[in-house]
Amino acid sequence: MSKQKVSLLSCFACAILPSLWAEDGTTLIGNVGVLPYLITQPGSYRLSANMTVANSTAIQVTASNVTLDLNGFTISCSACSGSTIGIVVNGTGVTVRNGRVTGFTGPEGAGIIFRGGATTTSDIQGALDHMIVTKNTSGVLVPSWSASLHSTVEVLDSTISDNTHYGIVSADLIMVMRSLISNNRCGIGMYAGMVVGSIFVGNGMQPPEGGIYLTGVDAYGNTYLRDNQFSGNATAVYASANGLATYPHHPMIVGLTANTFTNNLQDLVQGAYPPISGGNNVSSKGKVF
Amino acid sequence: MGFTAGGRSRRAQHPAPQWEDIMSKRNLGLIFCMLAGAPAALADDGTILIGQPVQFPYVISQPGSYRLSSNLTVAANAPVGAIDIAASSVTLDMNGFTISCAGCSAGAPIGILVTGTDVLIRNGQITGFQGMQGLGAGVSIQGTNAHPVEATMSHVSANNNGFGFYSTPGSTMTVMDSAASDDYIAGVAAQGQGIILRCNIIRNVYLSTPGAGGIYVKDGVVSDNLLSNVDAGIVVAGNARVVNNMILGSDDGIRNQSGQWAYGFNFFGAIGFDDVTPGLGLSLNNNIGGTGIGPVRVF
Numbered sequence: 048m049s050k051q052k053v054s055l056l057s058c059f060a061c062a063i064l065p066s067l068w069a070e071d072g073t074t075l076i077g078n079v080g081v082l083p084y085l086i087t088q089p090g091s092y093r094l095s096a097n098m099t100v101a102n103s104t105a106i107q108v109t110a111s112n113v114t115l116d117l118n119g120f121t122i123s124c125s126a127c128s129g130s131t132i133g134i135v136v137n138g139t140g141v142t143v144r145n146g147r148v149t150g151f152t153g154p155e156g157a158g159i160i161f162r163g164g165a166t167t168t169s170d171i172q173g174a175l176d177h178m179i180v181t182k183n184t185s186g187v188l189v190p191s192w193s194a195s196l197h198s199t200v201e202v203l204d205s206t207i208s209d210n211t212h213y214g215i216v217s218a219d220l221i222m223v224m225r226s227l228i229s230n231n232r233c234g235i236g237m238y239a240g241m242v243v244g245s246i247f248v249g250n251g252m253q254p255p256e257g258g259i260y261l262t263g264v265d266a267y268g269n270t271y272l273r274d275n276q277f278s279g280n281a282t283a284v285y286a287s288a289n290g291l292a293t294y295p296h297h298p299m300i301v302g303l304t305a306n307t308f309t310n311n312l313q314d315l316v317q318g319a320y321p322p323i324s325g326g327n328n329v330s331s332k333g334k335v336f
Numbered sequence: 337m338g339f340t341a342g343g344r345s346r347r348a349q350h351p352a353p354q355w356e357d358i359m360s361k362r363n364l365g366l367i368f369c370m371l372a373g374a375p376a377a378l379a380d381d382g383t384i385l386i387g388q389p390v391q392f393p394y395v396i397s398q399p400g401s402y403r404l405s406s407n408l409t410v411a412a413n414a415p416v417g418a419i420d421i422a423a424s425s426v427t428l429d430m431n432g433f434t435i436s437c438a439g440c441s442a443g444a445p446i447g448i449l450v451t452g453t454d455v456l457i458r459n460g461q462i463t464g465f466q467g468m469q470g471l472g473a474g475v476s477i478q479g480t481n482a483h484p485v486e487a488t489m490s491h492v493s494a495n496n497n498g499f500g501f502y503s504t505p506g507s508t509m510t511v512m513d514s515a516a517s518d519d520y521i522a523g524v525a526a527q528g529q530g531i532i533l534r535c536n537i538i539r540n541v542y543l544s545t546p547g548a549g550g551i552y553v554k555d556g557v558v559s560d561n562l563l564s565n566v567d568a569g570i571v572v573a574g575n576a577r578v579v580n581n582m583i584l585g586s587d588d589g590i591r592n593q594s595g596q597w598a599y600g601f602n603f604f605g606a607i608g609f610d611d612v613t614p615g616l617g618l619s620l621n622n623n624i625g626g627t628g629i630g631p632v633r634v635f
Contacts, residue, residue, distance in 0.1 A: 072405025091432030112461045114432025140461050172517050201536050222562045241582040269605030271582040300632050302603040302624040322632045324624045
């Protein structure tokens with residue numbers, strides 16, 4: 048068979064099957080016609096091109112046990128308004144990795160949201176890994192979506208930057224490790240969880256905006272902040288809640304251990320509650336606490 | 337009898353294929369199979385691709401690099417696991433796919449059984465391997481003292497199994513950057529050496545069964561994990577260093593069974609009874625707790 052015939056065969060094949068599967072069985076997501084692109088089956092999905100949407104949600108994952116590899120590409124929105132979101136996750140066991148989400152700047156827009164769907168009957172667990180979520184209204188949202196079901200989301204090795212409201216806001220349990228949280232109006236607003244080994248730079252325009260804003264008020268609203276660097280934020284950590292009055296035996300507490308604070312307008316804002324415990328924190332204001 | 341994958345890359349034997357080779361009848365068949373969406377045997381990079389086999393378990397009997405090319409679904413109550421890694425020096429990339437059991441309820445089903453050593457499993461989900469009385473495991477590392485096995489799981493999520501990750505005495509199991517949730521007995525249970533790092537271990541139910549808890553470890557290191565479990569967050573049965581973990585909402589934070597321990601920089605929140613149960617040989621440093629009835633303390 049001549050090379051010309053091989054090329055002809057290849058072109059014919061490409062024409063009838065436009066990038067449905069990668070060689071390794073992963074479903075490729077290329078030029079998407081109807082938005083949002085719906086993922087309704089478990090499996091492995093990979094972008095094969097940048098995806099730019101015009102004022103629309105880009106991808107919605109309704110299935111559980113899905114890995115969405117952005118493959119280094121970018122999901123972006125042009126002329127976004129309203130509540131358009133880059134990636135909506137409704138299932139559990141969903142990992143989004145290796146790419147960027149940017150430009151979802153509607154008043155209620157966000158880069159990525161983890162929220163159980165109408166048919167979700169279990170708690171959801173999800174992960175972001177090696178992601179850049181930047182220049183959206185909010186970067187990552189984990190809202191409270193059920194009175195009895197909960198969300199736990201991990202953010203690992205990622206950059207959450209330049210979002211005009213929150214970088215990350217979680218009403219449930221969250222785990223942030225080895226990430227850069229920079230230049231958001233508020234870096235992380237969180238109810239409970241742990242933030243470890245991360246860097247917070249330039250968050251907040253004026254106090255109490257800043258690096259981390261703690262919102263938990265009950266027994267499970269506990270937060271452990273360890274080995275982080277806070278630099279140039281308005282308020283590095285804001286922890287003030289009226290927890291004790293409502294939950295006298297199980298108020299939230301904040302663990303603050305081995306963090307470094309440099310050049311923030313305020314390192315720590317602490318009200319009567321929650322109690323803050325820990326040690327080995329160092330501040331450029333000359334304190335060790 | 338299961339299927340055996342032991343082939344080496346033919347590409348290595350023929351580094352410069354000619355057009356005649358590419359367009360052979362065999363490869364034309366492979367091309368058409370790929371066009372039809374059927375799993376191919378080899379990736380371009382020489383990795384061996386694993387699609388849904390006709391019969392389980394899919395046995396890996398040769399060293400090499402393997403990658404899933406689809407979800408694998410085991411029928412209910414299959415007597416054996418989905419993948420059996422019998423060879424040593426194997427990397428299994430799950431490629432974002434899921435290995436699941438549809439309706440397992442009998443016996444002790446296993447998603448991935450490892451009896452070879454120096455094995456790496458990465459990047460996927462394992463769910464549904466829960467049999468009679470909650471037995472079963474997403475991943476089971478089965479070394480012995482006479483035949484020690486070392487295996488590492490990275491970026492693997494094990495949900496709704498009997499154990500998420502399980503290893504026998506004689507095994508060294510490393511679980512890192514992974515998750516285990518809603519497993520019936522324990523998220524991670526290392527009966528031998530266990531190294532559990534940066535994992536999210538939640539809602540695993542502890543049934544007062546030996547080898548249970550959010551994390552159960554005989555000897556080893558447990559560090560930088562987030563745990564929220566029903567009964568015990570971490571159970572330590574030997575000599576272990578448990579540091580930098582956050583443990584929430586459990587009856588006991590760390591439960592000691594025997595051995596020598598060092599616990600430091602752990603955070604205990606909303607613990608029902610003891611942050612750390614009393615024991616001998618205990619070394620504590622800079623832990624934060626006391627959200628049960630009592631003041632917040634550093635100990």
